[in-house]
Amino acid sequence: MTDQERVTVTCAAGRITGVSDGEIVRFHSIPYSVIPGPFEDARRIPRDLRELVDATVHRPERIALSIVAPADAKALSDLPVVVYIHGGRFEHGTHGDRRADGAPNAREGIITVHIGYRVKLEGFARFHDDEPNHFRGIDDCQLGLEWVQHNIEAFGGDPTNVTLVGQSAGATAALWLARRDHYRGAFRRILAMSPCFPRESFEKRRGSLRMALGKPVTRASLTRLAEEKPAVLQRAYNRFRAVQGLDMALGPAGFDGSELADLPILLTSTRDEHYDMPIGRAIDAKGLGPTMVRLLARRMGVRGSVTEYLRSALALDPDRPMGRLIGDSANRRWVSQAADEAPGPVWVAEFIADSRPALHCEEIPQIFGLDPAMQTGAIRALFVDFVRGGTPDWKRYSATTGRHATILNIATNGVTLATDTLKMVREAFSPAR
Template sequence: MPHETITVDTAHGRVSGIAEAEFARFQGIPYAAPPTGPNRFGAPVPPRPWSGVLPAHGFGPPAPRPVGGSFDEILSGLDPVPGDGWLNLNVWTPDVTGSSPVLVWIHGGAFLRGSSAGTMYDGAAFAEAGVVLVSFNYRLGVEGFGYVADAPVPANRGLLDQIAALEWVRDNIAGFGGDPDNVTVFGESAGAMSILTLLSLDLGLFHRAIAQSGSAHVVQTAADAALVTGEIALALGVPPTAEGLSGVDTADLVAAQTLVHNLVVGTADAGKYGESTIQTCGMSLVPVVDGDLVRVRPIDAIAAGAGQDVPLVIGTTTEEHRYFVLSQSWEGLPVGAWVQRLAAYGVPDPARFYDQYAEGTTARYPRDTPAEVFSAVMTDRLFRIPSLRVAEARKGHAPTYVYDFGWRTPVPSVGGGALGACHVVELPFVWHTLGASGVDELVADGPVPLADEVNGRWVEFAATGSLESWDEYGDERPVMVFHAERSAVVPDPRGAERALWDGALDPE
């Protein structure tokens, strides 16, 4: 049976979407031209205007990225659409004639993976709650974040895509029933890191922000970024130039960047990457301090006052790093090897940190194995402490709310034990998509009331910029701890472990 359609005018042409019972959805709208040919390593350019009505009835093509692996369906989607028009976006709206708050999603995936078509990124619940939801794709990997010195834009092309999408929202969202003066960006992992980077640039393109499991410390120097690009080019047998890389098929480029990424994140000794920012951030391709778009580390800009007019929600899951450690089998690895890995990731006095975190095991959050202790330290090293540094930098100057998502999924990991309150586990609660295809592989029997609460909090913040009964971050360090039994604001949870990091990871 054919769906009823609804049409909206945009700056580049008319689009039609699908009218559902309580909302309408538009998918696959181009916000920039295909980044191919002369545009491949350049800034995004506007799409060519079209005549007639463009059907926006399904997701558009995703940016080239590896497929398969853990939770690929919920994070990247099923059966990706072929084509090179990767710079596209989607809109769910409760009423095209209204003026509703706008939430704009930036997906994660280590700047290498993911897309807006992940099955749990369905905007229906947000639209049904009265919010216009926008999600979009942006360039990934070398094409988005590789440093190519002689390219039209040497670095940060993926960030420029994100900026172009936000400019599209500013210029077009009123036609979809959204309020362009009430835009909240939210994202997870690399999406949250992108948001904190954008926050540090003071672009004026959004009015509120939510950073889930991000860091404002994760950038590369141009030298380190060039090193990664050089390794990828070497694997491909081409020079690390715009011309050399432009002649490479996208599938081959994805394969090579995946190979180098695995080498970088798997290197625990000094080696080629041991003294660089690459190894300590645990990712291979990230935003670059290029002296142009990004002039300093985001945390330094935020500490200097950038983004103070933007209310912020920031937080992590309680056991982020279990996703990365317990997805592999580390049986038999001695404690000393784990301590060495902590040192490689820039943990100060790693033996002392290991011992003190080992003492922090509880019935709810066990740390009974070396892998679990390592995971607890790395959760704080890569996620919780950097997030708190952002909150500390804004304390007393800008409204900031901190959360800790503590619900533990019982889904077992490859390495043994439950994945617990791991990286990405909060996503189906934020989106209220517990029943989406594939979500049960991450969240088995997730409590619906917790999804009601978390999704409702995100909607509340998008609508008002504040949160009832949730204290702003201040001297008592209040944190909203989300649990199925009873969520509550807790002063300085795991404060003794937080204090271990005093003097480390601070703005320089």
């Protein structure tokens, strides 16, 4: 890269070399842990292994983190820090999610860190000797956050002003890391966009995985498959995944918002989340949406009146009731539950897209300033102000004093105040324990 120069930062983790274009400096794929085996817990990197790290090239296959900062940032600049955890159903994704690129943040004087973590069975299968509520993928993120605490100051960041941001599975991970049994003070606030939790625990699904594998679900058994027959393990996972239907196959389950630490949380969802999922689109296109909602609502988590839920779904969009059930079941119900139960200050926002559906993931480039048309608008300003320690300029959400929310239009950048935007999912989906 002839138009970029190398930049080396010396920190507790060693000497790390990235690349700068004179305005923005990037450090790619920095190792933050040692993983002794695919199904073993990660460990901190021993001091005697800390040396010169070449962070000039993105290596998506690694469990690592990346940093994007202003080129003029230096130790004691005390810039706010965003730590981003990517989504991907706990099945895919890396620490290089371009939809959340940190360049616009760097131009605003904000440092962005992307943390990668183990996905699929390596990150989220559980074994008999695992501690309660422990997942290797989540623990990977925990070690990444610790790395940030120990090293980000050398890159110009303020370790006491870290905002944890996650979308979809990444939002789930962020909320799990905010549980009191996990929280270690590594971040000060959370932006959780469209979190998603499985409806059942891994323990309840262990039998279907055992049938797919044809082997016991043990650390030793899965390790042998991963090292000797990875294609066999992948096919078995695909069979296991198919059994779960429209639900998340893996991930933390049994969410209880009252177990969260007392932290400021901004919770968001898109109004139409998974309208684009092919199976839902096909069902609705054939006019079978109402029938399938009646058949599948209980299985997908509806505990209130199915008739009332369907009536509300049809009132919002008479042509897409199945698409709405998929999104409400996968994401919006968890936003509602977290908002009602979290002990700290909570703000709720819902993304719409004017006359078209607002789909899952569409808000990411808007929030991170990657859409040129939205770089100076209200949505981007909300994010930047929140990261700098400000609070949204609408009333907090509270189950007792008012379920206040705001509507953010990603098509026009408009902002509208609202109340109880998640009423239909709150009444339909009771909290899952």
